Amino acid sequence: MTLPILPTSVVGSYSMPGWLERLKTEYFARRISRHDLDEIHDNAVKAAIKDQEAAGVDVITDGEMRRDNMMDYFLERLAGVQIDRSSKKFYYDFYNSSVQGKLPMAPVGVAADFRFLKSFTDREAKFCVTGPHALTKRIHNEYYPSEEALATDLARALNLELKELVKAGARIIQIDEPYYSGFPDDLDWSVKVLNTLAEGVDAKIVVHICYGNRYGKPSWEGSYRYLFPRILDAKVHQLTLEFARRGGEDLDLFREFKPPFELGVGVIDVKTQAVETPDMVADRVRKALEFVPAERVTVLPDCGCFHLPRDIAFAKLCAMVEGTRLVRKELGH
Amino acid sequence: MILQMNHLPRKTSAASAEEVVATLQSLLEEGHLEPEQFANLYVHLDWIQYRNNFREPVTVVPIADEKAGKIPFFEAHVDLRQVAPGGFRAEMLKAMTPTNPGFGRHPAEYEGGIRLEDFGPFRGSIVWRFNHLYWQRLAEWEGSTGHGYEAALPGGRSDANHPQAVADGVADFWTLARDLEMKKQLPPELFVLEIGVGMGTRAGLWLDGFRKLDQERGTNYYARVRFLLGDYSPATLERSKAAVAGHREQCSFVVMDALNPMQTLSFLRHKVLHIHMTNVYDNLPDEEMARRDGRLFLVEARAYLPSCEAERIAREFALPERDLRRCIERLLEEGPGHFGDHARGVEFWRQVWGALRLEERMVCVDDLPAEALPGELDVNRLEEALREAPSDLRFHVNSGAMESFRNTLPLLSTRGYLQVQDIFVTRWSEYRLKFHGPGKLDGSIVNWVNGALLRETAERTGFDVHFAPFRYREGSHTSILFTTQRE
Numbered sequence: 001m002t003l004p005i006l007p008t009s010v011v012g013s014y015s016m017p018g019w020l021e022r023l024k025t026e027y028f029a030r031r032i033s034r035h036d037l038d039e040i041h042d043n044a045v046k047a048a049i050k051d052q053e054a055a056g057v058d059v060i061t062d063g064e065m066r067r068d069n070m071m072d073y074f075l076e077r078l079a080g081v082q083i084d085r086s087s088k089k090f091y092y093d094f095y096n097s098s099v100q101g102k103l104p105m106a107p108v109g110v111a112a113d114f115r116f117l118k119s120f121t122d123r124e125a126k127f128c129v130t131g132p133h134a135l136t137k138r139i140h141n142e143y144y145p146s147e148e149a150l151a152t153d154l155a156r157a158l159n160l161e162l163k164e165l166v167k168a169g170a171r172i173i174q175i176d177e178p179y180y181s182g183f184p185d186d187l188d189w190s191v192k193v194l195n196t197l198a199e200g201v202d203a204k205i206v207v208h209i210c211y212g213n214r215y216g217k218p219s220w221e222g223s224y225r226y227l228f229p230r231i232l233d234a235k236v237h238q239l240t241l242e243f244a245r246r247g248g249e250d251l252d253l254f255r256e257f258k259p260p261f262e263l264g265v266g267v268i269d270v271k272t273q274a275v276e277t278p279d280m281v282a283d284r285v286r287k288a289l290e291f292v293p294a295e296r297v298t299v300l301p302d303c304g305c306f307h308l309p310r311d312i313a314f315a316k317l318c319a320m321v322e323g324t325r326l327v328r329k330e331l332g333h
Numbered sequence: 334m335i336l337q338m339n340h341l342p343r344k345t346s347a348a349s350a351e352e353v354v355a356t357l358q359s360l361l362e363e364g365h366l367e368p369e370q371f372a373n374l375y376v377h378l379d380w381i382q383y384r385n386n387f388r389e390p391v392t393v394v395p396i397a398d399e400k401a402g403k404i405p406f407f408e409a410h411v412d413l414r415q416v417a418p419g420g421f422r423a424e425m426l427k428a429m430t431p432t433n434p435g436f437g438r439h440p441a442e443y444e445g446g447i448r449l450e451d452f453g454p455f456r457g458s459i460v461w462r463f464n465h466l467y468w469q470r471l472a473e474w475e476g477s478t479g480h481g482y483e484a485a486l487p488g489g490r491s492d493a494n495h496p497q498a499v500a501d502g503v504a505d506f507w508t509l510a511r512d513l514e515m516k517k518q519l520p521p522e523l524f525v526l527e528i529g530v531g532m533g534t535r536a537g538l539w540l541d542g543f544r545k546l547d548q549e550r551g552t553n554y555y556a557r558v559r560f561l562l563g564d565y566s567p568a569t570l571e572r573s574k575a576a577v578a579g580h581r582e583q584c585s586f587v588v589m590d591a592l593n594p595m596q597t598l599s600f601l602r603h604k605v606l607h608i609h610m611t612n613v614y615d616n617l618p619d620e621e622m623a624r625r626d627g628r629l630f631l632v633e634a635r636a637y638l639p640s641c642e643a644e645r646i647a648r649e650f651a652l653p654e655r656d657l658r659r660c661i662e663r664l665l666e667e668g669p670g671h672f673g674d675h676a677r678g679v680e681f682w683r684q685v686w687g688a689l690r691l692e693e694r695m696v697c698v699d700d701l702p703a704e705a706l707p708g709e710l711d712v713n714r715l716e717e718a719l720r721e722a723p724s725d726l727r728f729h730v731n732s733g734a735m736e737s738f739r740n741t742l743p744l745l746s747t748r749g750y751l752q753v754q755d756i757f758v759t760r761w762s763e764y765r766l767k768f769h770g771p772g773k774l775d776g777s778i779v780n781w782v783n784g785a786l787l788r789e790t791a792e793r794t795g796f797d798v799h800f801a802p803f804r805y806r807e808g809s810h811t812s813i814l815f816t817t818q819r820e
Contacts, residue, residue: 212747215794217818221518221747
């Protein structure tokens with residue numbers, strides 16, 4: 001599938017409707033069946049696909065409608081991870097989880113989600129997987145001698161899943177590592193772990209690094225300077241970073257260090273409900289093009305749209321697409 | 334009949350309580366009450382906390398419920414403190430008469446008093462306009478009473494200004510700044526916001542304390558502090574300036590609505606490290622609801638002047654009684670100056686305020702259109718929150734406090750915290766223990782805040798809420814709400 005120059009995409013999650021949140025809570029309270037919940041999820045994914053297509057997004061996801069949050073969806077499926085099911089009140093809270101022995105090496109079984117996505121769209125599709133560094137930060141480690149050791153085994157298990165995704169037809173896989181920004185000193189080992197995860201995976205590997213988006217709020221502040229130069233060792237194809245909320249100051253790092261990666265540039269602030277205009281988006285894209293050639297840039301929101309109301313999320317995606325079209329036209333495309 | 338009895342400490346009420354039960358039984362036997370009414374009667378004893386309040390000794394609250402039969406149901410709230418020995422029967426009959434028979438007639442109408450508005454959620458009541466007048470013209474009220482508003486508070490001073498509480502708050506903030514510095518995340522400007530500043534005493538104490546601590550420890554944080562004093566009364570802000578005169582470089586004074594700090598300070602979104610409020614939520618417009626037999630009711634209120642009070646005020650101020658309502662409206666629109674004799678105008682204000690009463694009725698939520706519900710109340714969410722609450726209870730919704738809370742949290746930086754000192758009901762079950770307002774505190778309204786609902790709301794939006802007792806003053810009812818962003 002040929003993508004236009006400056007392809008647009010999403011970071012992963014789409015707006016989580018209030019009704020879906022309520023129905024999930026009903027499921028946890030044993031008031032609706034698993035079968036009904038699966039059907040609800042299927043319909044929510046179809047609606048998310050339709051919204052992204054209608055907005056004109058080039059590379060879409062399933063909106064992560066099946067996930068309570070980015071952690072638990074994987075932790076629940078990772079063999080050897082113990083989950084305390086009494087530990088959360090609302091479905092989007094995190095479970096308490098622990099590892100008490102060596103993790104068995106088995107895929108986590110989310111490739112079916114990708115197959116479902118592909119069966120309802122002709123667009124290029126991307127699948128997002130929470131990275132081993134982020135998962136490590138949510139697990140109470142009672143077995144491994146270090147976080148790095150735990151993360152390495154998590155990466156090995158997830159690597160099997162990434163290969164399953166490729167077998168299912170995934171050509172773009174995004175690894176979400178939002179905790180890098182909170183624990184910059186971990187970067188020495190977490191880049192190694194990232195490479196273990198991506199090893200032998202025949203797909204375009206995208207790494208998304210932001211400053212957190214729990215409940216629509218940042219978890220940390222600072223500069224992406226901490227990533228450099230260590231991130232240059234990552235064997236990945238694209239870094240997607242947030243610039244809309246924080247401004248484009250850190251774009252200069254791409255000129256300073258000339259990383260071999262493509263840049264996924266965040267042009268939509270997902271932590272405010274104010275909808276950007278296409279002109280604002282175009283300005284942000286133009287700013288990125290001062291540092292990275294257009295052929296190496298993908299246009300995205302800063303992070304997932306999980307916490308935005310659906311009409312706002314849709315309007316923001318429309319503005320992103322329209323603003324990108326303005327720049328493409330200037331570039332003669 | 335359900336009889337809920339509360340006990341006011343240091344008040345002997347056993348004999349009166351006996352009288353209530355015996356009287357209700359005899360009213361049934363004499364035919365003043367229908368058996369079905371009696372069976373569904375909910376009687377709440379000592380439904381009062383504040384000595385100055387909006388209630389008669391016995392208040393009958395009709396229940397408007399389309400699903401109920403033709404016989405009007407009602408509940409009765411009894412203030413044993415106000416009921417004279419042997420006087421309950423007369424008070425009960427007086428309170429019941431408009432309801433039974435002739436359901437829906439107003440006590441004022443029955444007695445020839447003055448009704449000041451139509452029924453509606455308490456948030457929209459005229460009493461909040463009196464509250465607004467008080468804060469906008471505080472100096473005039475204080476001039477008339479001869480004492481400052483703090484004198485009306487329990488203990489005669491605001492818990493906001495307790496030196497040790499402020500010192501502990503200063504130490505907490507310094508520790509946060511230090512931690513941020515260690516993590517190389519100390520912002521160039523440390524924004525602190527106080528909403529509802531009173532005389533500025535707490536802000537002054539806080540800044541004095543922080544500067545001293547900063548100097549002692551050789552950290553250079555004080556120079557980075559940007560202290561914003563926010564209040565909706567320009568007069569109050571003006572008065573607060575003297576207390577922070579030694580910190581002019583650090584302070585800004587912002588006229589703002591506590592209901593929506595983001596409206597004024599949106600440029601500080603995710604930037605404020607510490608927000609403090611004392612006794613602000615308890616003075617924001619609110620509503621009450623009740624759950625009876627598993628169904629939710631909105632408590633609607635209507636303000637009136639009892640006939641004897643209306644007559645007295647009219648006589649005292651040489652006004653025709655029929656002009657009282659118009660005079661009150663002018664008072665609320667123009668202030669006490671409209672009387673010509675300003676001192677007399679303030680006296681009129683005080684007399685009317687002292688005499689104001691609230692009549693109530695309960696309307697089943699199922700019978701109300703969604704837009705009639707307070708604020709952005711989501712009944713489904715409320716019912717979820719009530720799952721852990723006692724089955725029958727009356728509680729505050731505090732839509733004003735909820736609105737303020739919701740519009741304050743976005744200002745907080747990732748590591749920031751909101752601290753609210755106020756009178757909180759921290760667990761649903763506490764509503765069973767005693768009545769929690771509204772009352773009159775000098776010329777203002779005081780009302781407890783539903784902390785349990787606030788916590789539920791915060792948790793859904795990613796904030797943890799903890800309550801701690803205000804341990805700095807013995808016997809204090811104040812709690813400290815502490816909010817931080819949830820991981």
